[in-house]
């Protein structure tokens with residue numbers, strides 16, 4: 353590249369950057385005005401705009417351009433102790449926060465200990481011997497080579513069976529999205545729970561409590577404590593029952609017990625139970641939510657939906673996955689990932705947007721914003737299926753990147769494949785979260801073949 357073409361390219365990207373911000377400002381002006389002068393109804397409309405992923409993307413576009421790293425003394429999150437809030441929006445800075453694990457630490461430990469009635473879980477730990485031991489143990493039980501041999505065939509078959517029995521319409525989160533991970537809890541984990549409904553309910557409220565209860569709502573905590581006690585009791589009994597059998601079996605629970613029998617440290621019954629609690633919370637509500645939200649985004653884009661349908665009908669899993677993950681970029685399960693500054697730290701050092709973040713500040717690394725940053729992403733507003741996979745930040749980044757990332761990558765397209773293969777697919781109404789962090793109803797239908 354010549355100096356001239358480099359400068360021209362830099363100029364084009366900057367123009368796109370500020371162009372996005374101005375477009376966002378224009379789109380948000382109306383709702384903000386209505387919010388300012390429209391009384392309760394106007395405020396509710398503004399809340400709805402900013403609560404929707406498209407509203408959040410617009411707000412982030414403005415922040416990215418004008419105050420990319422915002423630090424305030426306000427405490428936006430009450431669930432975990434903090435002395436202020438920082439919102440980090442550019443791709444480079446979001447990645448920096450998530451990679452500087454010693455400076456920006458995970459916060460989940462106190463709530464994790466409440467759920468296990470004592471112990472921490474590795475998502476709540478900083479780098480250290482316990483973290484390495486627990487992740488290593490669980491990786492020995494949840495193996496990557498299970499995907500082609502076991503996990504994908506189980507998920508694909510279950511999705512096909514559900515769709516074969518569906519009468520021209522389906523409520524995606526309840527009748528499809530969560531039933532695949534629940535099936536895997538049974539056949540792959542060996543911990544089906546007393547019923548699918550209870551497992552879905554327990555894991556959802558626990559996820560809500562750990563990750564989405566930003567205001568520390570006492571009723572969420574009360575429900576989570578009850579669900580955690582039930583899940584602990586169930587898992588204790590399942591472990592005891594399996595140990596009483598002569599063969600432990602080849603599923604995840606059986607493998608954990610085999611590691612215990614071999615004298616592996618960190619694999620007492622209690623350790624196995626607590627690790628399973630952490631994994632189950634990550635497993636069910638997330639996959640169900642991701643499948644539903646990705647489908648919703650596809651349904652809003654006819655060309656993308658047609659592309660996904662062709663890929664599903666042609667059994668082209670790679671192309672189908674590219675559609676699903678690009679759709680999820682527009683409405684990821686976690687739009688922000690939060691950390692707390694363990695000590696005073698400067699981010700984006702040496703740039704004009706460098707910011708000092710005081711110790712104790714809650715740092716919201718806005719991965720949704722990062723994935724729309726035109727300084728890092730080519731034409732981020734476009735739906736494209738040729739983006740490099742490792743650029744996405746759909747399930748974290750750095751040391752705590754999702755333990756289930758390969759499962760997500762393999763299973764999500766399988767959940768949606770037989771549905772996306774239908775001609776004439778359409779939503780009967782909007783995706784409904786029913787006041788929770790999860791889709792609780794999203795009915796789609798298709799004409800008889």
Ligand code: HEM
Pocket residue numbers: 458474475476487494630631632634635636638639642685686689690746747748749751752753754755756757759760
């Ligand atoms: C689409 C589905 C999923 C999404 C969107 C998702 C999202 C995430 C995110 C954002 C993180 C990082 C949290 C942070 O850094 O604060 C994470 C970590 C984690 N996830 Fe997932 N997850 C999904 C599926 C799963 C599955 C299937 C499992 C279980 C096999 C799982 C287990 C975990 C665990 C154990 C961690 C902690 C990893 C560590 O601390 O090293 N997740 N996930």
